[in-house]
Amino acid sequence: MRNLLHQIRQILYRNKKESVPFKILFADFKKSLELNNQILDLIAEANDKLSGDYIFDKQYIQTTCQTLTGLVRELIVTINHLTQQKYSGLYKSFHLIEEEIDAILQGQVLYPVLEYILPYSSITRGLVDAVGGKNARIAEIGHLLDLRVPEGFAITTAAFSAFWRQNNLEETVSSISEQWQQKTIAVEEAARKIQQAIMKATLPAKLEQAILETASRMTKGQQKAAPCFAVRSSALGEDDIASFAGQYRTCLNIPLAELPQAYKEVVASLYSPEAMEYRLLKDFRHNEIMMAVACQLMIPAKASGVMYTYDPLRPETETMLINSAWGLGEPIVSGEVPTDHFSLDRQSPHEIKEMQVVRKEHSMMLYGCGGIGIESVREEQRTESSLKNCQLQDLAAIGLQLEKYFRKPQDVEFAIDLEDRLIVLQSRQLNLQQERPPRACDLTGIDGKYPILMRGKGIAAMEGIASGPVWILSPESDLKDFPMGAILVARYASPQLARVIHKASGFITDVGSTTGHLATVAREFRVPALFNTEKGSNLLTHGQEITLDTECLTVYAGVVQELQHYSFHEEPVEEMYEYRLLRRVLKKIEPLNLFDPNEESFSPQACRTYHDLTRFVHEKAVETIIDLNFYHAHHRDTQAGQLLWDYPLDLILIDVGGGIKGEHEKGIQPEQIRSAPMQMLLHGMSYPGIWDMSPMKVDFGSFMSSLTRTAPTRNTSPEDVGRNLAVVSAEYTNINFRLGYHYTVIDAYISDNILDNHIYFRFSGGVTDTTRRSRRTRLLNVILSHYDFLCELHGDIVIARLKRMDKESMLNRLFLLGLLVGFTRQLDVKMVSEAKIDDYFEEIKTIMEDNNAN
Amino acid sequence: MPTEQTSILILDDEPIVSKRLKPSLEKKGYEVETFTTSADALARINERQFNIVVTDLKMEGMDGMQFLSEVKKKYPATEVIVITGFATMATAKESFNKGVFDFLAKPFKLGEIAEVISKAETKIKNSPK
Numbered sequence: 001m002r003n004l005l006h007q008i009r010q011i012l013y014r015n016k017k018e019s020v021p022f023k024i025l026f027a028d029f030k031k032s033l034e035l036n037n038q039i040l041d042l043i044a045e046a047n048d049k050l051s052g053d054y055i056f057d058k059q060y061i062q063t064t065c066q067t068l069t070g071l072v073r074e075l076i077v078t079i080n081h082l083t084q085q086k087y088s089g090l091y092k093s094f095h096l097i098e099e100e101i102d103a104i105l106q107g108q109v110l111y112p113v114l115e116y117i118l119p120y121s122s123i124t125r126g127l128v129d130a131v132g133g134k135n136a137r138i139a140e141i142g143h144l145l146d147l148r149v150p151e152g153f154a155i156t157t158a159a160f161s162a163f164w165r166q167n168n169l170e171e172t173v174s175s176i177s178e179q180w181q182q183k184t185i186a187v188e189e190a191a192r193k194i195q196q197a198i199m200k201a202t203l204p205a206k207l208e209q210a211i212l213e214t215a216s217r218m219t220k221g222q223q224k225a226a227p228c229f230a231v232r233s234s235a236l237g238e239d240d241i242a243s244f245a246g247q248y249r250t251c252l253n254i255p256l257a258e259l260p261q262a263y264k265e266v267v268a269s270l271y272s273p274e275a276m277e278y279r280l281l282k283d284f285r286h287n288e289i290m291m292a293v294a295c296q297l298m299i300p301a302k303a304s305g306v307m308y309t310y311d312p313l314r315p316e317t318e319t320m321l322i323n324s325a326w327g328l329g330e331p332i333v334s335g336e337v338p339t340d341h342f343s344l345d346r347q348s349p350h351e352i353k354e355m356q357v358v359r360k361e362h363s364m365m366l367y368g369c370g371g372i373g374i375e376s377v378r379e380e381q382r383t384e385s386s387l388k389n390c391q392l393q394d395l396a397a398i399g400l401q402l403e404k405y406f407r408k409p410q411d412v413e414f415a416i417d418l419e420d421r422l423i424v425l426q427s428r429q430l431n432l433q434q435e436r437p438p439r440a441c442d443l444t445g446i447d448g449k450y451p452i453l454m455r456g457k458g459i460a461a462m463e464g465i466a467s468g469p470v471w472i473l474s475p476e477s478d479l480k481d482f483p484m485g486a487i488l489v490a491r492y493a494s495p496q497l498a499r500v501i502h503k504a505s506g507f508i509t510d511v512g513s514t515t516g517h518l519a520t521v522a523r524e525f526r527v528p529a530l531f532n533t534e535k536g537s538n539l540l541t542h543g544q545e546i547t548l549d550t551e552c553l554t555v556y557a558g559v560v561q562e563l564q565h566y567s568f569h570e571e572p573v574e575e576m577y578e579y580r581l582l583r584r585v586l587k588k589i590e591p592l593n594l595f596d597p598n599e600e601s602f603s604p605q606a607c608r609t610y611h612d613l614t615r616f617v618h619e620k621a622v623e624t625i626i627d628l629n630f631y632h633a634h635h636r637d638t639q640a641g642q643l644l645w646d647y648p649l650d651l652i653l654i655d656v657g658g659g660i661k662g663e664h665e666k667g668i669q670p671e672q673i674r675s676a677p678m679q680m681l682l683h684g685m686s687y688p689g690i691w692d693m694s695p696m697k698v699d700f701g702s703f704m705s706s707l708t709r710t711a712p713t714r715n716t717s718p719e720d721v722g723r724n725l726a727v728v729s730a731e732y733t734n735i736n737f738r739l740g741y742h743y744t745v746i747d748a749y750i751s752d753n754i755l756d757n758h759i760y761f762r763f764s765g766g767v768t769d770t771t772r773r774s775r776r777t778r779l780l781n782v783i784l785s786h787y788d789f790l791c792e793l794h795g796d797i798v799i800a801r802l803k804r805m806d807k808e809s810m811l812n813r814l815f816l817l818g819l820l821v822g823f824t825r826q827l828d829v830k831m832v833s834e835a836k837i838d839d840y841f842e843e844i845k846t847i848m849e850d851n852n853a854n
Numbered sequence: 855m856p857t858e859q860t861s862i863l864i865l866d867d868e869p870i871v872s873k874r875l876k877p878s879l880e881k882k883g884y885e886v887e888t889f890t891t892s893a894d895a896l897a898r899i900n901e902r903q904f905n906i907v908v909t910d911l912k913m914e915g916m917d918g919m920q921f922l923s924e925v926k927k928k929y930p931a932t933e934v935i936v937i938t939g940f941a942t943m944a945t946a947k948e949s950f951n952k953g954v955f956d957f958l959a960k961p962f963k964l965g966e967i968a969e970v971i972s973k974a975e976t977k978i979k980n981s982p983k
Contacts, residue, residue: 049961055875056961057868059939551878551964570877578870 025625026656026727028082032621033747035075037758039614042068043590049582050523052463052573053551061582065101068589072610079617083624087617089604094613097588104584109157109236109290116159117210119218120152125524129584130156132234132292134426137406141424144502145405147398148423152296153214154234155263159207160290163267167201173271180276191273198268208260211295215256218297228253228298228366231262233269235291247275248291252330253298253372266293299423300366301415303386304329305339309346309399310409312432315565318346319353320396324386326377327363329413329425337362340386350396357385387416394422402427404485404505407464407526409568432568446563450556453546457533458508460550461493461519464528465567466506467547467559470540473497487548489540493518493531496785501525506548508536508555530555598764622734622745625727641668647686647822651724651737653678659728675728677748680811681735684818687847737821744821750810757803757810761789761817764797779837780820783844787816815851819844860975863904864888865895865921866937871910878964879971892921903929906955906974908967911938911945919948926953931981933974937962 046064049056076090100110113130123131123139131139131154142149164170173194180190203211219227233248249269251262269275270291279289305324311317323332323339331337343354359382365375387395395414402410402424411430415423471486473479482488482500490497493512498521507522512531522529528550530536540546540555547560556563573579589610594602607613641660643651644667653660653668659675660668673679684690726735731751737744745762763780780798781791789800802813823844862884864872872888879886887904889895895909907925911918922934933955938945941959949957955977956970 053963053965054961055871055964055967057866057870057939059868060961063939552881553965573874576870576873 023656025082028078029621029625032075032078032082032617035071035078036614036618036621037756039068039071039075039610042071043586043611046582046586047520047523047590050579050586051461051519052523053460056578056582058578058581061578061585062105065105065585065589068610069098069101072613075614075617079621079624082621087604087620090607090613090616093604093607097608097610097613101585101588104581104588109584110588113156114158116156116162116207117214118154118156119214120149120154123154126587129236130154130158130292132157132236132294133428134232134234135292135294136234137427138294138296138424141402141405141427145401147401148421150230150296150299150423150425151218152229152294153218155207155211155293155295157236157290157292159204159210160267160292162204162207163201166204167197169197169201172197177276181280187273187276191271191276194271195268198271199264201264203260203263211259211263212256215259215295219256228255229259229262230254230294230296230298231259231266232294232296233266233291234294235270247272247278250330252328253366259295263293263295267291298366299415299417299425301328301423302418302420303327303416304332304425305387305414306333307395307399307412307414308409308430309403309412310430310432310568311343312409312430315409315432315568320344320346320350320399322387322392322395325360325363326381326386327365327375328372329415330372331362331364331374333413337364342387342392344392344396346396346400348397350393352389352392355385357383359383360386391416391420391422398422398424401484405502407567446556446560450547450558450560452554453557454533454536454539454555456553457535458530458553459532460553461507461512461529461531462522462527463551463573464506464526465547465549465551465563466528467564468505468545470542470544470546472537472540472542487546489537491537492788493529494785494788495790501527506530506550508533508540508548510534510537622736622747625734643668643670645670645682645686649685649724649737651726654725654727656727656729656732658730659732673728675730675733676811677731677733677750677814678726678728678735680814681733681746681818681821684815684820685822687819687822687851690819690822690847746814746817746821748810748814750807750814752807754804754806757805757807759789759800759802759810759813759817761800762797763820775837779840782837782841783816783820786841786845787813787848789813812848812852816844816848819847859883859885860906860978861885861904862887862906862908862971863895863898864908865892865918866890866908866910868910871937874964875908875967878968882968884971892918895921896924899925899928904932905978906971907932907934908971909934909936911936911949912940919945919952922949922954923952931978933978935967935970935974937967 042064046068048054049060072094076087076094079087079090104110109129113127115130118127118131118135120135120139120142123136125136125140128136135152135154138149138152139154141147176185176190176193176197179185180187185193215229231251231254233250235248247269249266251265254262270289303324303326305322306329307323308321311319311321320343322342322344324342325332325337325339332339338358338360340358340360341354341356342352345351345353360377361382362374363377364372366372398414399410399412402412406427406429409430409432410427412424413426415425417423466487468485468487469483470489471477471482473488473490479496479499482503484503485505486503487506487508488497488500488504489508491510493507493509495518497507497518501521502525504527506527507518507529509518509529509531510533512518519529519531528548530548530550530553536555545558547556547558547563548554549556549560549563587609591609592611592615593608594606594612594615602616602619604616607616640652640654643649643653645651653673655675659673659678661672661674670682673682724737726733728734732749733746734748735744735746737746743762743764745760747760748758750757750759761784777793777798780800781793784791784798784800788805789802792799802810805813823840860883862879864875864886865888866872867890869890872890876886876888887898889898899907907922909918909922909925918936918938922936925932925934930953934953935956935958936949936954937958937960939960941957946957955974958967958970
């Protein structure tokens, strides 16, 4: 062994310029880890502010951004110090992000994507600044609520911006607006001049091409020979402000070739006299005027209509209103034709309370290819109801689903297609117009009226009010059965609960933190969530109707109508300017785009957020420390040696303080290890039966096992030694394993201070087919999520994180990781069937229970 | 006081603070008035007394410290709670010297300010009339 270490040292010293002592480099490394944690914490904290539980102002957002910018800059300086300026490219990416954040803080809305076109299938809620509210909502209804919506795509604000730039419209528009504001010309003239300039302008060639290509792809597979499109506005902020509705232009039944022209027409309607005056009144700033556009396949509607999920004038009647007529919806919305009127009970089975069928002489119909027109309705249809009873029932159910999802009464436009299918065209917030809206102080009486099941317990991960039946997650229950509109009650706020986010009215958990994954998702989808109630899952019973008020940390028995109605009138916290601003800056800070360090795209240039930069630096810092210990000598004040172990694991340990006790010239005995995280890992890895020593059955088995025990060091270059390295101290362990073709990184710091505790686990690689590898990935995900890790899966890479648990629980999880490292070593080879996932999961759970019992 | 309801005046030049605090406190049964300029708040203070005053310290064009001094001078029984984004030991000390009931650093949770207000309310109710 001495011989071996001597040889390593020889190799290490040979190709080395006299470099910085390891202790100093390790100090850089430690500093980078500390900065890394500080940054991630600050990001999580800022994200936490979106819960609605905090009161913060613009000042806070500015200070937080400043602090983060400072920390990230320091991190980049540190990694460059550690690596002798190897990653100076990071500065450029950093400055770009910094500038964008500054611009957002100045009030600019940056379009979050560069794409000109986004098909509905790729639009998520986060992209609202790129596609506008109308597009974002309809896309979301389509893929999250599984309701039928028109097929379509968004022409983004990035496209708008390019169109503007190419034609110098900014300049034209400001000079004409100025004349109007100085009263040299009237608003009508200003509007006409601007609209003319827009109609004369040319679309960027790339944009025109993208529109035509996307549209033509969409028309393929359509039954109709030449399907046409509806082109609608989806301007920023359009849906938030009711008085904007209907101001912008909609072009119906547009043939493919005319889409570019229709796009210009819709965009030009931004500058109608009404819109211009309205914006002046509301002090809209120049850079906030942007329009995304929706292009949707035209639905040849048999009938159309509008549904209000509440009677806006008399919400207390608990009824829904539906108006409908034959043909397309436009004349119905604008009140140009008489409509059938229905009033339904909001409660299922939605009894019809009122029904007025009127005589319908005319309807708006599509003309073959392009154009629309008013036609006479066939005589026998004129007095027939435009909706069947069963359609009314379906509509009511859809209305309630939309209302639950968007958490406000809804104004829904719908169509019935030629095959009698219901299609949601649009859904937006319905403003209730009561004479005297419910006031907060009226609510003081409800305490006496409804039994309080729980109060004063827990923390609000997301503010709000929710009513619905309790659905308790038990080991026997399956999230697949979770019913629409229920309140999910569970022991842990586990990330996997996010699967039912689009169905749940609320979440209540016994344990959970506001910085966890579920909290983030609850905030994104505005689902009220109360965590850490300690006893919620014991106190509440399955199926019981409750009302959850997270602001007051209260759970009432029954449906508290007063609270529900009050919440409809409250300005939603998340629509306040400060919240929008914080959400916008966080987009430049929080998302993670860099995942796989082995990808070429894992580069300084690819960093688009502060999180990316932080992740990149972390990866490179770990890599650098490993490289340093293989290719360079470390200083004599660190101790290093090989672990003497019964298992074939060639592991070099570097102790940087209190991790190893006693002599180690001849190698390190497991008993000498004083590093608590390292001890637990080895304990797990050496659990009886876990480390599978049996030879592999696959052809390349011998090849694999020779790799597992790394090649003899003699006569080999350091690259062949393998990468099994651990840097340890009493509380810290950083491990890089390469076992077979698997590559594992574990970084753990575990002390009595809960706030500092973290475990980071990363697993990748494997030699078998993708099916088995994907089974292995899923198995790891199931196990790690079960034990509270937050998992990210990217291909066959698993990244799992755990933070802020007490020492004992953290060590327990390291034992688990030890088991997994031993167990998964050759696991992909063994994952011959789906059933194996459950088998191995059970096996691991049993071992964990046994271990806890001892 | 004419009613038994505890009255609260909130002064902060960032409108979001009042916008968030008002409904939340009203829901708990308080009577709440909000202001974004000290001139308006001062004018209102001259018209009537509030049991509790919640004020920011640093605001554009005006000093919260001055406002709270005015309040305490006029109504020594009114409890003042300071909320500020620039919490330093010096400002905290100065506030307490002026008889401030408590001092909260922004951002704070709704629950935190509710707790402080409820403590102030208890103190007012227990103090000799």
